[in-house]
Amino acid sequence: MSFKDAVCNDGKEFEKIVNWITVKIREFLKRNGEFIEPYVGFKDDLKNIVALSLLEKRERLCKKHNLNLSYVLISVKHHIIDKYFRMKHLYSVHFSDFADEIDIPPEERFTEYENISPLVKLNAMEAVEKLKSTLTEKELQILCYRFYSEVSKDNPFLINKSADAKYKAWSRLRKKVADILFPFSFSEDEFKYFVSLVVSEICERIR
Amino acid sequence: MAYLKNILKDYEEVLKESAVKEIGFWKQISRNIKQGDVFEIHGNAPILLAVFDIDEEFSDVVPLSFQWELATENDLIIGFDHPLRDRWIAELDLAMTVPNWVLYQSEYVGKLSQDDVELIDRVLNEEEELPRNRTGIGYNDEIHRRFKELERERHKWLFEELLTSIDDNDEVIGIIPNIKKILESHASKKLAAAAKGNAIEKYFGTMIFNPEEEVIKIFFKEEFLGRKGKVFFKSGEEEISIYRGVIKDFVIRHASKALFEILTEVEVELE
Numbered sequence: 001m002s003f004k005d006a007v008c009n010d011g012k013e014f015e016k017i018v019n020w021i022t023v024k025i026r027e028f029l030k031r032n033g034e035f036i037e038p039y040v041g042f043k044d045d046l047k048n049i050v051a052l053s054l055l056e057k058r059e060r061l062c063k064k065h066n067l068n069l070s071y072v073l074i075s076v077k078h079h080i081i082d083k084y085f086r087m088k089h090l091y092s093v094h095f096s097d098f099a100d101e102i103d104i105p106p107e108e109r110f111t112e113y114e115n116i117s118p119l120v121k122l123n124a125m126e127a128v129e130k131l132k133s134t135l136t137e138k139e140l141q142i143l144c145y146r147f148y149s150e151v152s153k154d155n156p157f158l159i160n161k162s163a164d165a166k167y168k169a170w171s172r173l174r175k176k177v178a179d180i181l182f183p184f185s186f187s188e189d190e191f192k193y194f195v196s197l198v199v200s201e202i203c204e205r206i207r
Numbered sequence: 208m209a210y211l212k213n214i215l216k217d218y219e220e221v222l223k224e225s226a227v228k229e230i231g232f233w234k235q236i237s238r239n240i241k242q243g244d245v246f247e248i249h250g251n252a253p254i255l256l257a258v259f260d261i262d263e264e265f266s267d268v269v270p271l272s273f274q275w276e277l278a279t280e281n282d283l284i285i286g287f288d289h290p291l292r293d294r295w296i297a298e299l300d301l302a303m304t305v306p307n308w309v310l311y312q313s314e315y316v317g318k319l320s321q322d323d324v325e326l327i328d329r330v331l332n333e334e335e336e337l338p339r340n341r342t343g344i345g346y347n348d349e350i351h352r353r354f355k356e357l358e359r360e361r362h363k364w365l366f367e368e369l370l371t372s373i374d375d376n377d378e379v380i381g382i383i384p385n386i387k388k389i390l391e392s393h394a395s396k397k398l399a400a401a402a403k404g405n406a407i408e409k410y411f412g413t414m415i416f417n418p419e420e421e422v423i424k425i426f427f428k429e430e431f432l433g434r435k436g437k438v439f440f441k442s443g444e445e446e447i448s449i450y451r452g453v454i455k456d457f458v459i460r461h462a463s464k465a466l467f468e469i470l471t472e473v474e475v476e477l478e
Contacts, residue, residue, distance in 0.1 A: 028217070031213055032210060032213055034209075035209065035210035035213075036210070057290060060288075060289075060290040061290045063290075064233075064290065065233055068251070070221070070224050070251045071251050071290075071291070074221060074251060074273075074291055075290050075291050075292075078273065078291060078292040079292075082292065082293065082294060119276060121339075121340065121342075121343070122284075122340075125340045
């Protein structure tokens, strides 16, 4: 039986391949466990996830004239990473902490965000879109009032309100925003990047 | 950054193993090449080329990579259905020109979405910049520099094929490594093959092998020259295209005796 036959048909050989791939992926997850986390907890079901992933990719893989083990491993590994994992962060910051505790020094406010992986960018963009689609126009103005003050002393938002009214408006909105952003689990650095994205993608457009 | 370092290290390991170990026939394109077509030259980190500008002999292509985590600010993250991954990057900073025979010999694996084709076209023509939400960030740090170094290295041979193809004296084509492996394996399987000399007359012309220069020269008969057609090798039901386009005398480089022996069985079909 060829390797391709083993992949493309059920049986003991298929199971052997699943076992081998599971070992390799477990090694990968162990090496990278501090950086990525599963969307849903499945650590005990990794073998089942591998089997399912291989079955999902099988039709595409089996159209190829030839297959080798490394190729199949790459295919399944990518499928599992893209479908089940996201970047984890070393310093999780609950959004409600941000309002009171984080004071971003001016020299860091427009940091060039080099070397942030596209995963992080996509995560932040998704969060921006979520805010845009969930908050009302008025709520976006309040959000921008809060975020803009992190990037500039001249804050163009809520200028007709008193300091007390601004504070109360933000206090009322804070929990709603925290709940929207909680699933995104931003680290401190990521959150800074996210704030800059909110300013450029939302606030600059509605000021 | 440590995660990206690990990804880069894994990618380097894949590239080391990327020589084609097993060979077989694949689906080559039977129609003319169109903008957005994607062609693959096999390997564990295969070379995928998305086509943009096309003329009679050459096409402008953008290489794709599945390692989208390592995207720089010059790479566009795209969706592309492929056994290895469904998310790729189009590496616009590595856009290059290749001779069309490379594409005709490769496997046709699909098309980019029309929106992505139009976006990339506009960016290549400097009418627009890449959308920030679909690129990586940065390009000049150690990890992204190393990634691009690896990408340039593995695509380098295509640039060399281009330089050779634009040689003024002869029409020069090559045989991509995967095809060469297939053809040579067929040559080695032939039982008690009659020892052929280094020249053979065929119905379409003359083929000559020069072992010192490691080239095969094909001189076509008058009735074939200047007409559109294809040069191909057939094994049972399977067919491998070596060349498609306007028929002219050409030279195949990096040729071996085994390759010559099997290429003496090529056929030529006019459109």
